[in-house]
Amino acid sequence: MNRAIEADLLLNYNTDMSVLERQRAHLKYLNPGFDSPLAGFFSDSSMINGGVIDGFLGTDGLNLPMIYGDTTVEGDPRLSISPETMIGTGNFKKRKFDTETKDCDGKKKKIMMMNREDEVEEEEDEKSKLTEQNNGSTRSIKKMKNKAKKEENSYSSDSSKVTIQKTDYIHVRARRGQATDSHSIAERVRREKISERMKFLQDLVPGCDKITGKAGMLDEIINYVQSLQRQIEFLSMKLAVVNPRPDFDMDDIFAKEVASSTPMTVVPSPEMVNSGYSHEMVNSGYSNEMVSSGYLHFNPMQQVDTTSSDPLSSCFNNGQAPSMWDSHVQNLYGSLGV
Amino acid sequence: MASADKTINTDVPEKDVFAIHFLQSLSNLRIQNLFNSPDTTNYRVRKIKKAAYVSMARAAGGTSRLWSRALLRRAAKGNNKIVRFPRRKRKVTWKISSKRRRSDQRAPVVEDAAERLRNLVPGGGGMETSKLMEETAHYIKCLSMQVKVMQCLVDGLSPK
Numbered sequence: 001m002n003r004a005i006e007a008d009l010l011l012n013y014n015t016d017m018s019v020l021e022r023q024r025a026h027l028k029y030l031n032p033g034f035d036s037p038l039a040g041f042f043s044d045s046s047m048i049n050g051g052v053i054d055g056f057l058g059t060d061g062l063n064l065p066m067i068y069g070d071t072t073v074e075g076d077p078r079l080s081i082s083p084e085t086m087i088g089t090g091n092f093k094k095r096k097f098d099t100e101t102k103d104c105d106g107k108k109k110k111i112m113m114m115n116r117e118d119e120v121e122e123e124e125d126e127k128s129k130l131t132e133q134n135n136g137s138t139r140s141i142k143k144m145k146n147k148a149k150k151e152e153n154s155y156s157s158d159s160s161k162v163t164i165q166k167t168d169y170i171h172v173r174a175r176r177g178q179a180t181d182s183h184s185i186a187e188r189v190r191r192e193k194i195s196e197r198m199k200f201l202q203d204l205v206p207g208c209d210k211i212t213g214k215a216g217m218l219d220e221i222i223n224y225v226q227s228l229q230r231q232i233e234f235l236s237m238k239l240a241v242v243n244p245r246p247d248f249d250m251d252d253i254f255a256k257e258v259a260s261s262t263p264m265t266v267v268p269s270p271e272m273v274n275s276g277y278s279h280e281m282v283n284s285g286y287s288n289e290m291v292s293s294g295y296l297h298f299n300p301m302q303q304v305d306t307t308s309s310d311p312l313s314s315c316f317n318n319g320q321a322p323s324m325w326d327s328h329v330q331n332l333y334g335s336l337g338v
Numbered sequence: 339m340a341s342a343d344k345t346i347n348t349d350v351p352e353k354d355v356f357a358i359h360f361l362q363s364l365s366n367l368r369i370q371n372l373f374n375s376p377d378t379t380n381y382r383v384r385k386i387k388k389a390a391y392v393s394m395a396r397a398a399g400g401t402s403r404l405w406s407r408a409l410l411r412r413a414a415k416g417n418n419k420i421v422r423f424p425r426r427k428r429k430v431t432w433k434i435s436s437k438r439r440r441s442d443q444r445a446p447v448v449e450d451a452a453e454r455l456r457n458l459v460p461g462g463g464g465m466e467t468s469k470l471m472e473e474t475a476h477y478i479k480c481l482s483m484q485v486k487v488m489q490c491l492v493d494g495l496s497p498k
Binding site: 187190191193194196197198200201204205214215218219221222224225226228229231232233235236237238239240241242 | 346348364379382383386387390391444445447448451452454455458459467468471472474475477478479481482484485488489491492495496
């Protein structure tokens with residue numbers, strides 16, 4: 001019932017309707033016998049704002065109670081708009097959730113805003129128009145329906161019930177004392193993302209913890225990537241220089257392979273090895289064995305040089321999967337002869 | 339370490355995955371009879387280097403990472419037999435991020451460093467800065483893994 005009347009009221013709004021008129025309409029709705037002279041009490045915009053720092057939210061603290069007309073009454077001394085200014089209404093409606101937010105400090109207004117979104121969604125447009133009127137700055141509606149960036153537990157349990165937004169933007173709450181421009185909010189989100197990733201990179205790159213500041217760290221990261229790439233080039237040069245091993249014996253390699261290949265029951269086609277770069281094989285766990293055994297079948301001519309490949313296998317092993325790995329490693333190394 | 343972070347996933351396979359891929363690629367190179375009589379060492383070096391990068395990209399997850407995908411694409415341009423690059427069924431558009439036009443305004447210190455990073459990391463040209471840094475992290479991990487593998491190989495194969 002209440003909401004029907006509210007909806008009617010709001011439908012009659014024009015954007016160019018002054019705040020004063022709107023407030024008068026609200027007051028009339030709330031108190032049918034309300035005298036208009038007192039409405040003049042609210043005509044001054046400074047009064048409306050109530051002199052809060054966060055002007056955006058402060059006005060909401062004034063206007064919204066009149067729109068939504070919650071019936072619970074609680075003392076909320078922290079609101080900058082003292083109840084005396086709401087003489088006309090006589091019933092400054094507090095939100096039910098105020099008790100829950102008693103412990104939170106400067107975020108009360110935001111929290112009130114948040115929970116109000118729970119109740120009334122269709123009046124967001126009006127809400128935004130009001131605030132725009134009051135503050136003269138444009139803010140997207142979505143920014144108003146925001147999740148708080150810092151949440152207390154009690155509050156977060158409430159916010160989890162916030163109804164699903166129509167869009168799937170990532171919503172950001174403007175922090176207290178910061179600009180609430182939509183661009184600056186997006187900018188801030190982006191900057192925080194970047195700094196979060198930079199912290200992650202800082203752990204990766206050795207020797208980066210001493211350096212503070214984005215520029216230095218980024219330089220360090222770039223240097224590290226360059227040095228890694230140069231290292232790869234250098235090592236590939238070294239590999240190209242290493243001479244192939246001369247001894248080849250077919251029987252020996254088959255004997256070795258048969259002895260260790262008991263779990264390898266799959267006989268892959270040689271094609272699999274040649275096109276061994278097929279993406280599917282990468283992910284399967286047993287593909288390693290498959291590939292190496294297939295490789296062996298395909299290239300019977302190469303030899304396993306056990307003595308020289310032992311250090312190789314040990315260096316690759318590092319205590320993982322000993323026996324199976326050894327045979328594969330040996331086979332592959334022997335066949336390399338790079 | 340990476341798996342502790344919920345939002346950024348930079349898990350990299352174990353060393354043996356990289357090792358196997360690299361060894362396969364090297365043996366593949368050998369099949370091509372490169373090492374019997376190459377004209378110059380430079381040719382071999384370049385081939386080995388390319389094989390190292392391609393095998394690293396495959397070991398790191400093939401086409402599921404932006405940088406590895408770009409790397410494989412770059413490698414598969416010339417040769418159609420050696421490097422296979424599977425095309426995705428649905429078309430993936432790699433548009434240059436339009437936000438880069440404005441990126442100079444946003445924290446120019448970060449942005450020209452990001453520009454340099456884009457030149458280094460494959461596929462960086464189409465990424466936003468935050469995505470670029472994710473890819474860089476994964477790329478660094480894979481690079482270091484590949485370096486370890488190659489170092490082991492060189493140590494093992496070099497004459498005592």
